[in-house]
Amino acid sequence: MPFEWYLEYEIQKNRPGLLGDVSSLLGMLSINIITINGVDDSRRGLLLKCESNDQVRRLESILKTMDHITVTKLRVPKLRDRLAVRHGRYIQRDADDKKTFRFVRDELGLLVDFMAELYKQDGHKLIGIRGMPRVGKTESIVASSVCANKKWLFVSSTLLKQTIRSQLIADEYSEDNVFIIDGIVSTRRGSEQHLQLVREIMRLSATKVVEHPDIFVQNTEYTLDDFDYIIEIRNDPDEEITYKDVEEPQMLFDSSSLSGFDF
Template sequence: MKKTEWYLEYEILINRPGLLGDISSLLGMLSINIVMINGVENARRGLLILTEYDEQITRLKSILQTMDTIELIKLRKPKLRDKLAVRHGRYIRRETEDPKIIRFVRNDLGLLVDFMAELYKKEGHKLIGLRGMPRVGKTESVVAASVCANKRWLFVSSTLLKQTVRSQLIAGEYGPDNIYIIDGVVSKQRSGEKHWQLIREVMQLPATKVVEHPDIFVQATEYNLEDFDYIIELRNHENEEITYQAAGDSGFSQNNGFSMFDF
């Protein structure tokens, strides 16, 4: 019989020696296998477990709720953020007012890459926005996640190595396993009509699109921020403000915000 994966999270109320052993022994007595365990938040522990029967989870829940040394927080089929929390020892942070906004700092780059790689593995159209100040690691994270997900990345517009503004793709560059990367600032300031025709074509493909600087991108297109499935914000530190300072009609300059070669 196929085993089912569950996520168990509990908070330690009385941290005494042998507590983890007691939990492990309880799971063993119920014939529940531990796949992975880690601290996920302060005094909380998260576990990925495998069971053959739902009755095992029912019994486990009833026993855990009687223990005075822990408080049962979650016992459910694992979500993506649960799996990432166990792998990395911390949760990804969502914006409370807008759940599609997810925040990371540079110290979270491993978690960010893992998170994006899991998004890339899902089939179909996905539109991901990526905000961040210059040289914070945006493009590098997108590329690293593509490698982790075994996907091919394609720059529609970018300044990673040199300024790239494409007006067409070749036959082998169309496909659902490609990750299409668009720099909103470069596309807005340095492109022509053929480039925008290509972007409209790419946006219709059943594949993942990652748009760096989505706020600038939507200024030049018919799309809006509500069209994005996720908005990822990457900062050097938690209190950093992501800003775009316009310099007249020319857009951004080195003296007033971003330079074109900062991206």
């Protein structure tokens, strides 16, 4: 059975023929290159496939003798490694909270790819998304559902019209669905029947995505520890995500808001 490995090295001196030397070495060791790409500044990432892990150990020992590169990663590929090779950059991860990942709006392609890979994983998964209005939260959730070939279902939302579901039909309880919950709408506008539906969905072995998770946990029995991933989307890296405009419930929906429907 073939083994997959991820190799990343930092280029100390980008001389002509350096990539050719590395590729030739891999060929001599009968290690196949699946994908190769530049990753961030002065680094190169490769997804490799080999028949034996002994080949990788031999590769590692030889690479250590090469003056113009420094191996930074040689490991079984993680999701972040695969995406880094695919997009040429690493997803930014919070230094203190390892389950929090940060994106800016011009990285929505990378974000959609990342979320689609999460959706493809079986079982319960709770994902929270933080971001200011019109930064692309809901659109990213829907686009990643399409990429993962999953059906998405709005439990609560304001994307087109305020949606607050209080019940689902039988086939909507499918564990293949992606359930989308707006934490502000559910907790500030949802009836007890709606909140009971949210609890039922939370118990499903399926993917749930909650927009505005901080507001959601303030007004429900859930905590941020219940979330498997927290995704933050900003218009620019320095943007502060705040909820000052929704601190008072009456500020959420003014008289010009579209009326909700409950079914």
